[in-house]
Amino acid sequence: MKKNRYRILKNGKFILSEKPGKYAGWRPGKIFGRLDCASGKRMNKKNRVFFHSLEDAVREGYRPCKNCRPINQEDFKKIRHLVPEHRTLEKFYDRDTKKPAKNERR
Template sequence: MSRKKIIHSIIAILVCGFLFWIASVSHASDGPYLEVKFVYDGDTILLSNGEKVRYLGIDSPEIDHEGGKSDPLAWEARRANLEILKKHRVRLEFDIEKKDHYGRLLAHVFMDDGRLVSEVMMLKGYAHVLRIKPNVKYWDRLLAAQRKTMKERVGIWGLKVKEEPAGYIGNVSSYVFHRKDCRFGKQTSVKNSKLFKKRNDAFFEGFSPCRRCKP
């Protein structure tokens, strides 16, 4: 091989390496660091650029902003989110789908100290995992955090909940679990069904409660 061809080959390798590095960096950080303008609850924020962002991978207790009944520890979850984000800017890392049907951005939100906000919320016991395909990049990491917090009975895991004597039915396709008398649970095929005796058995496996029957 001539010297000229060797030089061209080296340049090509360097260019490819540089392009690969650029691609990896852009995937890890899909935008600049931004200020948080407002915190709605434990899993939704408003950024300084006007974008409303829903954290991927978790679900925190719901706040009824219309003055109705909020879920237990909902306001505590909002305060925890506020405290976590205090004095921090954030960046967004997108997964596969970038928006939900409400028009909110769906993102993994990282603070300027490198921490994943949803994971911190999980470790404080103010959220449970929410697996919605195809945005499942950090699901295993978040589930590990949830299992740790469940064992410590922190936050929502310390609440006393009345169990259903009949147990629960989980859908391994949607990763949602239901009361056995829930019409959505009854529609689950035998192939996709998984039975649980207790709520925490379902949570430990990464299932989320049905929003209709609220098991």
């Protein structure tokens, strides 16, 4: 019987594992979420990566998914030192949200 092999991203390198880890990530958008996230389940498997911990995902430059919201305030306090530019949890979730320039607004 063939076992599933999951690509775990840690310290910039992929490790193959029989367990998926605690979080799943989408490589093109650098977004991570819970394993049961509806958005994550729709992603193309070739773009999927996994993380053993919240810290691993954040260190790799991934931001939390806005749909499944895998980080609560208590979690954010634990990882805030890794993202000092984001003073609040909401700012971390909105990291990639860009406001249109004045000339682009309608």
